[in-house]
Amino acid sequence: MKTPVHIAITGAAGQISYALAFRLIAGDLAGPDQPLVLHLLEVPEAMLPMKGVAMELMDCASPLLADVIISSDPREAFDGADLVFLIGAKPRGPGMERRDLLQINAEIFAVQGQALNQAAKRGVKVLVVGNPANTNAMIALRNAPDLAPENFSAMTRLDHNRAVSQLASHCGCGTGAISRVAVWGNHSITQYPDLHHARVSGAPALEQVEQDWFRNQFIPVVQKRGAAVIEARGKSSAASAAHAALECMRDWMFGTPADDWVSMAVVSDGSYGVTPGLVYSFPVTVADGRYAIVPELPINQFSHVRMHLTEAELIAERDMVQHLFRY
Ligand code: NAD
Ligand code: LMR
Numbered sequence: 001m002k003t004p005v006h007i008a009i010t011g012a013a014g015q016i017s018y019a020l021a022f023r024l025i026a027g028d029l030a031g032p033d034q035p036l037v038l039h040l041l042e043v044p045e046a047m048l049p050m051k052g053v054a055m056e057l058m059d060c061a062s063p064l065l066a067d068v069i070i071s072s073d074p075r076e077a078f079d080g081a082d083l084v085f086l087i088g089a090k091p092r093g094p095g096m097e098r099r100d101l102l103q104i105n106a107e108i109f110a111v112q113g114q115a116l117n118q119a120a121k122r123g124v125k126v127l128v129v130g131n132p133a134n135t136n137a138m139i140a141l142r143n144a145p146d147l148a149p150e151n152f153s154a155m156t157r158l159d160h161n162r163a164v165s166q167l168a169s170h171c172g173c174g175t176g177a178i179s180r181v182a183v184w185g186n187h188s189i190t191q192y193p194d195l196h197h198a199r200v201s202g203a204p205a206l207e208q209v210e211q212d213w214f215r216n217q218f219i220p221v222v223q224k225r226g227a228a229v230i231e232a233r234g235k236s237s238a239a240s241a242a243h244a245a246l247e248c249m250r251d252w253m254f255g256t257p258a259d260d261w262v263s264m265a266v267v268s269d270g271s272y273g274v275t276p277g278l279v280y281s282f283p284v285t286v287a288d289g290r291y292a293i294v295p296e297l298p299i300n301q302f303s304h305v306r307m308h309l310t311e312a313e314l315i316a317e318r319d320m321v322q323h324l325f326r327y
Contacts, residue, residue, distance in 0.1 A: 001035065002035060003035075004034075004037045004066040004067075005035070005036050005037070005082050006039060006080050006081050007029075007036055007037070007039065007081070007083045007085070008038075008039040008040075008081040008084040008120075009021060009040055009085045010041040010042075010074075010085065010086050010088035010112065010130075011088025012040035012041060012042050012050045012053055012070070012088070013049040013052075013053055015235065015238040016087050016238050016241045016245070017040075017053070017085075017087050018053060018238070019239045019242035020087075020242035020245060020246060021038060021053065021057060022057070022060065023242065023243075024036060025038070025057060025060060025062040025064050025065045027064055028246055029246050029249060030253070032064075034064065035064050035065075036065060036066060037066050037068075038057065038065065038067070039078070039081055040053065040054060040068065040069065040070045041071055041074060041077035042070075042088065044072045051070060054070050074112050074116075075115040076119075077115075078119040079119040079120075080119070081116075081119070081120045082121050082123070083125050083249060083253075084116065084120060084124060084125070084126045084127070085129060086109065086112060086126060086127065086129060086130055086140065087130055087245070088108065089101065089104075089105040089129075089136065090104050091235070091236040092131065094230055097189060098132045098187065098188050098189075098226070099132050099188060099313070101131050101132055102132055102135060102321065103320075105130055105131065105136060106136065106139055106321045106324055108130070108136075109128070109130070109137070109140040110139050110143050111143075112140055113140035113141060113142065113144045114326070117143065117145065117146050117147055120147070122146075123151070123289075124151055125151060125153075125249065125253070125289075126140065126141075126147075126151055126152045127154075127155055127249055128140060128152065128153070129154075129241065129245055132187065132317060133156075133187045134154045134156075134186050134265045134278075134281070134314055134317070135279070135317040135318060135321060136154065137153065137154035137265065137279045138277070138278065138279045138321075139324050140152060141267065141279075142325035142327060143325070145326060145327050150267065150290070150291070152266075152267070153248070153252065153265060153266050153279075154279050154281075155265070156183045156263045156281035157244040157247055157248035158226075158237065158241055159183045159187060159191055159222060159225075159263065160181060161243075162193075162221075162225045163183060163218075163222045164178045164181050166222060167181065167198065168200075171205075171209065173200060173201065177201045178198065178200060178205075179260040180199050180261060181194070181195065181198045182197060182198075182261070182282075182283040183222075183281050183283075184281055184282065184307045184310060185280055185306075185309075185313075186265075186281070186314050187265065187281065188310070190309050190310040190313045191222070191310055192219070192310055193223070194303055194306075196298075196303060197297055215302075248264060251286055252264070252291065256284070256286045256287075261285050262284060262286075263281050263284070264282070264284045264291060265280060265282075266281075266282060266284065267279055269293065272297075272307065274307070274311055275311060278311065278314045278315065278318060279314070280310075280314060
């Protein structure tokens with residue numbers, strides 16, 4: 001019997017967690033022979049619905065589920081965690097931008113960053129999903145001085161998947177034919193989904209699609225997809241977000257495919273001139289559980305302007321929450 005992996009999920013009574021937890025106990029993240037202990041965190045007012053989720057998880061009788069721990073105390077919930085999905089936060093409604101959530105959600109990530117610092121395993125992988133995800137991740141890591149910044153990432157995998165899907169659909173091919181799509185910057189309207197390095201069946205994507213489609217349809221559709229889902233569903237994306245979170249964590253644990261990369265928002269080391277310390281989405285490869293920003297991609301003026309614009313938005317967000325940083 002393998003040692004169980006301890007996975008903490010915040011916002012455990014919410015819609016994304018509900019779509020995620022049952023896939024975890026089916027083995028979709030860590031494999032069909034890897035036991036798990038789930039640590040579920042909610043606010044005190046949502047303990048009852050979270051208990052209901054825990055009951056349903058037990059009722060699956062999954063041989064992978066070694067235990068379920070429920071708590072409203074972040075320190076208790078993160079105790080011994082190997083993997084953490086920070087999902088619990090308010091979602092936006094119609095007509096809002098994700099940055100409108102910053103003042104509402106920021107404090108959550110300061111408190112949870114401190115709890116992670118105290119209680120999580122030192123090699124923990126923390127994926128921030130709650131919006132605005134990039135800046136929330138920056139708040140969390142800046143409250144966890146004893147954890148490496150590389151332990152934290154914010155989720156732009158949903159944007160990456162949306163970009164892959166839009167390109168495949170436009171080219172009339174399967175998504176398996178698409179590689180090297182990159183999403184740069186913030187998980188927001190300013191994100192820059194970039195096809196300059198992308199390939200369709202191994203050949204350059206921009207030789208197979210029209211510039212006008214790339215610039216005037218593809219980019220805004222991907223940038224605004226979250227709002228379009230809210231408009232259609234009346235609620236923000238949930239199953240696709242859970243799927244993206246699972247894929248992001250899986251690739252972070254087990255590595256990215258040869259000849260391809262994924263998009264993850266990670267602490268900038270100054271690559272591509274991005275201000276160090278911002279949590280910015282880059283194309284990354286992963287090996288041995290560690291990500292590396294893909295180096296030295298050629299960046300033209302069109303891309304440079306957009307990469308800078310989304311960086312400027314992250315700087316403005318950072319400036320609004322600096323008072324919450326512990327270092
Ligand atoms: P939801 O309202 O269904 O669930 C959120 C849950 O979080 C609620 O049950 C709430 O009680 C809980 N919560 C609030 N504060 C908490 C705290 N301090 N500790 C623990 N739990 C807490 O929302 P959802 O649809 O699951 O979305 C969650 C977040 O994920 C939102 O901020 C949403 O905007 C974001 N999101 C991000 C992406 C992305 O791509 N990064 C995609 C989809 C949604
Ligand atoms: C998304 O991209 O679907 C989420 O971030 C939810 C939102 O507010 O758009």
